[in-house]
Amino acid sequence: xxxxxxxxxxFVWLDDQRQNGGPPPLYLGAxxxxxRDLFYVRNHxxxxxxxxxxxxxxVDGLVERPLRLSLAGLRRRLEPxxxxxxxxxxxxxxxxxxTVAPLPGLLPWGGQAAGNAIWSGWSxxxxxGIAGPLPEAAHVCFQGxxxxxxxxxxxxxxxxVPLDKAQSLEVLLATDMNGEPLxxxxxxxxxxxxxxxxxxxxxxxxKRITLSDQPSDNHFQRRDYRLLPAGxxxxxxxxxxxxxxxxxxxxxxxxxxxYLAEGSLLVSGFAISGNGRRxxxxxxxxxxxxxxxxxxxxxxxxxxxxxxxxxxxxxxxxNLEVLARSFDEQGSAQPxxxxxxxxxxxxxxxxxxxxxxxVTAMPARASAAR
Ligand SMILES: Nc1nc2c(c(=O)[nH]1)N[C@H]1C(S)=C(S)[C@@H](COP(=O)(O)O)O[C@H]1N2
Ligand SMILES: [Mo]
Numbered sequence: 001x002x003x004x005x006x007x008x009x010x011f012v013w014l015d016d017q018r019q020n021g022g023p024p025p026l027y028l029g030a031x032x033x034x035x036r037d038l039f040y041v042r043n044h045x046x047x048x049x050x051x052x053x054x055x056x057x058x059v060d061g062l063v064e065r066p067l068r069l070s071l072a073g074l075r076r077r078l079e080p081x082x083x084x085x086x087x088x089x090x091x092x093x094x095x096x097x098x099t100v101a102p103l104p105g106l107l108p109w110g111g112q113a114a115g116n117a118i119w120s121g122w123s124x125x126x127x128x129g130i131a132g133p134l135p136e137a138a139h140v141c142f143q144g145x146x147x148x149x150x151x152x153x154x155x156x157x158x159x160x161v162p163l164d165k166a167q168s169l170e171v172l173l174a175t176d177m178n179g180e181p182l183x184x185x186x187x188x189x190x191x192x193x194x195x196x197x198x199x200x201x202x203x204x205x206x207k208r209i210t211l212s213d214q215p216s217d218n219h220f221q222r223r224d225y226r227l228l229p230a231g232x233x234x235x236x237x238x239x240x241x242x243x244x245x246x247x248x249x250x251x252x253x254x255x256x257x258x259y260l261a262e263g264s265l266l267v268s269g270f271a272i273s274g275n276g277r278r279x280x281x282x283x284x285x286x287x288x289x290x291x292x293x294x295x296x297x298x299x300x301x302x303x304x305x306x307x308x309x310x311x312x313x314x315x316x317x318x319n320l321e322v323l324a325r326s327f328d329e330q331g332s333a334q335p336x337x338x339x340x341x342x343x344x345x346x347x348x349x350x351x352x353x354x355x356x357x358x359v360t361a362m363p364a365r366a367s368a369a370r
Pocket of ligand 2: 042089
C-alpha cells in the first residue's frame with residue numbers, strides 16, 4: 001500500500017507548508033479521471049498520520065445504537081460501493097475575484113481546485129442505518145482527526161450535511177480513489193465524499209459521525225465556508241452556509257496568457273453543477289459574448305462526475321478573450337460578471353469563465369496562399 005505523499009511533477013504547491021496546491025488546469029482537462037497524485041490538495045492543518053490497524057470510526061449523537069467501527073468491521077458488515085464524482089473547493093476561481101476587490105490572506109485558487117475521481121468505500125446511508133437515526137435527527141456532522149491553529153485557538157476540521165443528503169446513496173465513506181488507497185493527503189484511511197456539495201463537507205481522516213437536530217457547530221461551518229454580504233465580516237452564523245455546488249465552468253485550454261497561432265483554436269475544459277444536475281449545454285464565445293458556439297460534451301459516467309467539453313473556433317490575430325458558460329438540465333445558468341458574485345471570503349465564483357490570451361499572425365500561411 002502506497003502511503004507516499006509525493007505528488008506528480010506537474011503539481012504546484014500554493015504555500016510553503018505544502019498544505020494546498022493543484023495542477024495547472026491544462027493537465028486537469030487532459031483526462032476524465034484525475035490521477036490521485038495530480039488531484040488538488042486543500043488542507044487546513046497538518047496531515048495526520050493514522051495507523052489503519054488502530055483506526056476506529058465513532059458514530060454517536062441522535063442514534064439508537066452508538067457505534068465504534070474498525071476498518072475490518074466496516075469491511076465485514078457493509079457492501080462495497082463505487083461512485084465517480086467531482087470534488088470542487090468553494091475557493092475554485094477565487095483569484096479572479098481579487099481583481100474586483102482584494103481578498104487579503106486567502107489562498108489565490110484558480111481552476112486547479114477541482115478534480116474528478118472514482119471513489120470506493122461504503123455507503124454512509126448503510127452506516128447510519130446500522131446506528132438507527134432517532135426521529136429528531138436532521139443533520140449528520142463529521143469531524144476529522146486534523147487540527148489547525150487560528151488566532152491562538154486549536155480547531156478541529158468538521159462540517160455537516162442534512163440527513164436526507166447523508167442518506168442518499170451517492171454519499172460515501174471512501175477508502176480508495178481510482179483503485180488506490182486515498183494516500184495521507186486525501187484522507188487516509190477513511191474520508192467522506194459528498195458528491196454535488198462544496199468540497200468542505202467531504203471531511204478527510206474521518207474520526208466521528210454525530211447525528212444532530214442542528215447543523216454542525218464546527219468553526220468551518222459556523223463561521224467559515226459562508227457567503228457573507230459585501231462589507232460583512234465573519235462571525236457565528238453570519239451569512240449563508242454553503243451547501244450544494246453552484247453551476248460552474250473551467251477553461252483548461254487555452255491557458256491564461258498563452259500565445260497561440262491564428263486559425264483554428266481548440267477551447268476545452270470542464271463543467272459541473274449542483275447536487276447531480278446534469279450539464280445540458282456549454283457555450284463558448286470569442287467575441288465578448290455577442291455570439292456563442294455550442295461545445296461538444298463528453299458523456300459523463302455519472303451525474304456526480306464533471307462534464308468535459310471542447311469546441312473549435314476560428315480566431316484572428318490580436319488580443320483574445322475566450323468566454324465559456326454552462327447550463328444544467330434544470331436551466332441553472334452562470335452569472336456574467338465577477339462583480340455580481342464577489343463576496344468577502346471569495347467563495348463560489350461561478351461567473352462566466354474568461355481567459356485572456358494572444359493570437360499571433362502567421363506570415364508563412366499568408367505566403368503559402370499566394
Ligand atoms: N479533515 C479535513 N477534511 C477536509 C479538509 C480539511 O482541511 N480537513 N478540507 C476540505 C476542503 S475545503 C476541501 S475542498 C476538500 C479537499 O479534498 P482534497 O484535498 O482531497 O482535494 O477536503 C475537505 N475536507
Ligand atoms: Mo475547499
